[in-house]
């Protein structure tokens with residue numbers, strides 16, 4: 001099926017099947033806490049911005065109705081936060097402007113330096129330094145061994161593959177650890193390796209649609 005056919009209802013399924021662990025973790029925390037600190041908002045928001053382009057249909061509807069006057073793209077972060085609401089309930093939501101429009105404009109480079117931020121690469125995420133209460137960063141680099149094992153189990157990585165992943169982590173080969181996770185979950189090789197969360201997403205979607 002085409003990317004454009006992805007609907008709001010499919011989002012949870014897509015998170016499970018095609019988000020790398022770093023983004024899956026942030027997404028789950030956002031769901032749980034209804035809030036992310038700045039580092040997490042940036043990492044997830046920009047990733048979703050990249051993914052959002054592929055979510056064509058629903059982002060377009062929301063964009064044109066909610067943000068016509070602003071002429072900017074809807075922040076996928078907002079879209080995701082309101083997954084359970086109907087599209088109509090988003091239209092005309094008054095809190096929207098107050099609570100979100102600055103961070104959306106910020107993410108899309110319309111305020112401040114008007115920089116168009118691009119989604120973070122693995123290298124950038126791995127070298128970030130999340131503090132207490134932060135959920136951004138790369139789980140292979142920043143999780144404790146215990147938490148990483150638990151997260152891999154929850155994703156459905158079998159114990160044999162988990163040991164291979166932990167072996168890469170011990171040798172500080174975080175992107176290789178992520179690549180092995182991808183391969184275990186997709187039962188297919190990923191020869192190019194993982195170097196960007198959006199590449200993980202795109203490769204996964206391509207594979208699942210074969």
Ligand code: SF4
Nearest residue numbers: 020022122138178197
């Ligand atoms: Fe995310 Fe990259 Fe880390 Fe994988 S290696 S979890 S895609 S930052």
